Amino acid sequence: MRRTFIAANWKMNGTQSSVRALLSTLLSRPFSQKNTEVAFLAPSIFMPLLEITLKNSPFLYGGQDLSEFQRGAYTGEISGEMLKDAGCTYVIVGHSERRTLFHDTDDRVAEKFKAAQASGLIPILCVGETLKQREAGQTEAVIAKQLQIVLECVGIEAMAKAVIAYEPVWAIGTGQTATPAQAQAVHQFIRKQLSNLNPTIAHALQIIYGGSVKPDSAADLFAQADIDGGLIGGASLNADDFYRIMCAT
Numbered sequence: 001m002r003r004t005f006i007a008a009n010w011k012m013n014g015t016q017s018s019v020r021a022l023l024s025t026l027l028s029r030p031f032s033q034k035n036t037e038v039a040f041l042a043p044s045i046f047m048p049l050l051e052i053t054l055k056n057s058p059f060l061y062g063g064q065d066l067s068e069f070q071r072g073a074y075t076g077e078i079s080g081e082m083l084k085d086a087g088c089t090y091v092i093v094g095h096s097e098r099r100t101l102f103h104d105t106d107d108r109v110a111e112k113f114k115a116a117q118a119s120g121l122i123p124i125l126c127v128g129e130t131l132k133q134r135e136a137g138q139t140e141a142v143i144a145k146q147l148q149i150v151l152e153c154v155g156i157e158a159m160a161k162a163v164i165a166y167e168p169v170w171a172i173g174t175g176q177t178a179t180p181a182q183a184q185a186v187h188q189f190i191r192k193q194l195s196n197l198n199p200t201i202a203h204a205l206q207i208i209y210g211g212s213v214k215p216d217s218a219a220d221l222f223a224q225a226d227i228d229g230g231l232i233g234g235a236s237l238n239a240d241d242f243y244r245i246m247c248a249t
């Protein structure tokens with residue numbers, strides 16, 4: 001039985017005081033971690049605050065990106081080792097905003113995935129197609145390629161300690177969510193691709209959905225057989241909305 005995983009992707013938002021307020025509201029509400037795990041994927045500068053605030057809480061946290069390099073002269077970068085040292089459990093790799101705005105290629109994403117695991121972090125690998133690719137009937141081919149490049153670099157065994165996020169690019173930050181059936185079809189495809197290589201690992205792997213998940217759409221998405229939770233952007237910045245999503249499982 002896979003546990004539900006709800007991850008907040010705060011992107012480049014927040015201040016010390018807004019983070020404190022958001023977390024103290026969420027920490028004050030009842031939450032059972034029996035079947036659901038929650039993590040906050042935050043800008044690196046907030047890690048010390050998360051470390052103190054979430055100590056002894058049921059919540060975990062992580063980064064939104066990391067360098068593919070271990071250490072050295074890479075001005076502005078954050079390494080996996082630094083995130084781990086700051087208490088992170090997770091790190092996103094290959095978010096579509098990194099791929100399109102910051103030129104993270106499939107190869108670099110694979111290197112980042114490898115660097116994350118080498119530092120003891122659990123990578124949340126994002127894959128997804130653009131609207132143009134979906135309309136051209138290329139969704140499966142695009143996702144298969146994104147997966148294949150990572151698999152060639154790290155091997156299927158690495159998926160035993162990873163999460164995959166299916167994030168259709170056309171649904172991110174647009175308010176346009178994939179229907180539960182559209183999302184389920186792609187999640188099933190991803191699991192099938194991996195199952196061809198190792199059914200046990202594929203069966204245990206958490207595959208979460210991201211792209212304009214809102215309190216009203218969450219339950220139907222999470223009820224799908226191959227959807228194991230969500231990567232939540234905009235709605236994770238509002239305590240009431242995020243709490244409703246956390247409870248929608």
Ligand code: PGA
Pocket residue numbers: 009167171172173174175210211212213231232233234235
């Ligand atoms: P969104 O972002 O929920 O604001 O669409 C999701 C994401 O980019 O992870």
